[in-house]
Amino acid sequence: MSTEWPEEIYGLLREADIDQFAYVPDAGHDHLIKRSIADPDVHSIALTTEEEGVGLLAGAHLGGGRGVLLMQSSGVGNCINLLSLTRAGRFPFLTIISMRGDFGEGNPWQIPMGQSTQPVLEACDVTCLKIEDAGDVAATMTAAITMAFNNEMPVAVLLGQKLLGAKKF
Amino acid sequence: MTDAKPGGRAAGKTATGHIDRRACVKALLDSQGDDVLIIAGLAGAKGDVIAAVGDAPRVFAFGGAMGAAASMGLGLALAQPDKRVLVITGDGELLMNVGTLATIAIANPANLGVVCVDNEHYGETGFQRSHTGLGTDLAAMAQGAGIGAVRTVREMAELDEAGDMLRQSNGAAFVLLKVAVDDPPKVRIHWDAAYHKNRFRQALLGQP
Numbered sequence: 132m133s134t135e136w137p138e139e140i141y142g143l144l145r146e147a148d149i150d151q152f153a154y155v156p157d158a159g160h161d162h163l164i165k166r167s168i169a170d171p172d173v174h175s176i177a178l179t180t181e182e183e184g185v186g187l188l189a190g191a192h193l194g195g196g197r198g199v200l201l202m203q204s205s206g207v208g209n210c211i212n213l214l215s216l217t218r219a220g221r222f223p224f225l226t227i228i229s230m231r232g233d234f235g236e237g238n239p240w241q242i243p244m245g246q247s248t249q250p251v252l253e254a255c256d257v258t259c260l261k262i263e264d265a266g267d268v269a270a271t272m273t274a275a276i277t278m279a280f281n282n283e284m285p286v287a288v289l290l291g292q293k294l295l296g297a298k299k300f
Numbered sequence: 301m302t303d304a305k306p307g308g309r310a311a312g313k314t315a316t317g318h319i320d321r322r323a324c325v326k327a328l329l330d331s332q333g334d335d336v337l338i339i340a341g342l343a344g345a346k347g348d349v350i351a352a353v354g355d356a357p358r359v360f361a362f363g364g365a366m367g368a369a370a371s372m373g374l375g376l377a378l379a380q381p382d383k384r385v386l387v388i389t390g391d392g393e394l395l396m397n398v399g400t401l402a403t404i405a406i407a408n409p410a411n412l413g414v415v416c417v418d419n420e421h422y423g424e425t426g427f428q429r430s431h432t433g434l435g436t437d438l439a440a441m442a443q444g445a446g447i448g449a450v451r452t453v454r455e456m457a458e459l460d461e462a463g464d465m466l467r468q469s470n471g472a473a474f475v476l477l478k479v480a481v482d483d484p485p486k487v488r489i490h491w492d493a494a495y496h497k498n499r500f501r502q503a504l505l506g507q508p
Contacts (some may be wrong), residue, residue, distance in 0.1 A: 149377070150477070151375060151378055173436070174378045174407070175405065176374070176378075176403065176407055177406060178371075178402055178403050179399030179402050180397070180399055182367065182368070182371075182397065183368075183370060183371040183374075183397065183399070183400050184371070185365075185371070186365075186367075186369070186370070186371030186372040186374075186375065186400075187372065187374055188375060189368070189372050189373045189375065190339070190371065190372035190373060190374060190375025190376035190377075190378075190379065191375040191376070191377075191378065191379045192374040192375075192501075193360055193372070193375070193376050193497060193500055193501065193504075194337075194375070194377075194378075194379030194380040194383075194504065195380070195501065195504065196375070196377055196378065196379030196380075196503045198345055198375060210366075212353035212365065212366070213365050213367065213368045215365045216365035216372070216493070217366050219364065219365070219493040220493035220494050220496070220497045221493075221494040222497065222499070227503075247345075248438050255413035256487065268364070274447070
């Protein structure tokens with residue numbers, strides 16, 4: 132997988148003063164996670180479950196900070212009830228989701244959550260912006276950052292398997 | 301005398317703790333000063349905090365999203381390293397996302413304390429017994445998660461030491477309050493979380 136567009140994402144997040152990087156380890160987010168760990172100016176927060184990221188990011192905003200939640204599509208299901216905090220409190224929420232169960236998926240266990248990721252997020256009022264092509268990364272990430280923080284709304288950027296490549300089995 | 305008599309919906313329920321939750325939380329919060337930022341978990345814990353310090357701008361209280369109080373406290377503590385942050389939460393809520401203790405332990409911010417008001421029951425839903433009344437020890441779990449500063453409080457006289465630990469710890473701290481099972485009067489605040497968020501930020505940051 133290229134590290135060029137992930138590095139572009141990291142740069143855009145840092146330019147936007149995002150300094151809390153919350154994640155559950157994931158191959159699709161490998162570069163962003165490693166960059167956040169190596170960067171002395173950010174908090175790199177390993178979670179035990181993705182929903183902790185929903186609370187963490189709301190707490191960051193309460194204190195005047197900014198965070199991003201890096202997760203795989205399977206983690207979206209873990210977040211659903213806690214997104215009521217985001218919506219009830221009108222907190223900004225930015226998540227970047229590496230898709231599984233998407234274009235070219237070969238593991239049937241990944242299909243259910245992968246295919247329902249976007250409908251489930253949209254049912255919870257999370258705006259979804261999907262990226263399929265590396266050339267769209269910068270424009271889409273910039274749009275997502277602006278929308279999440281200027282409007283104090285929940286936004287998910289979905290990194291599709293056309294972009295990431297489907298895992299080989 | 302601060303022992304509570306089980307009453308209200310809690311009539312007939314028993315717990316291993318005997319100290320009064322409202323008195324206990326108030327004494328602990330009073331010992332921490334009025335510039336400490338507070339995240340109050342839903343239901344009983346929220347009532348304890350509001351009864352102790354009032355509906356104050358430095359409090360963000362949950363009305364739902366059970367399980368998020370501790371992680372929200374972590375995000376706040378990291379964003380405000382020069383302020384002290386306390387999460388006050390119940391045993392039921394902490395059990396729901398008990399892994400957050402591990403997340404807090406490895407991030408280990410010195411300005412974060414988690415206080416669990418453990419009455420061994422799910423008060424909000426009718427005082428069903430919780431795991432902590434059947435042998436689960438949340439202080440041992442906090443210690444096992446890697447939190448270095450952990451105390452269990454069973455007597456009011458032990459609150460001073462727990463309060464000192466919360467103030468002085470050089471890493472994240474955890475206090476388990478083993479309280480009586482009681483049903484103190486409901487404390488109601490406005491439900492609008494966006495209002496409370498904006499009020500909190502206005503007081504802390506000078507803008508909503």
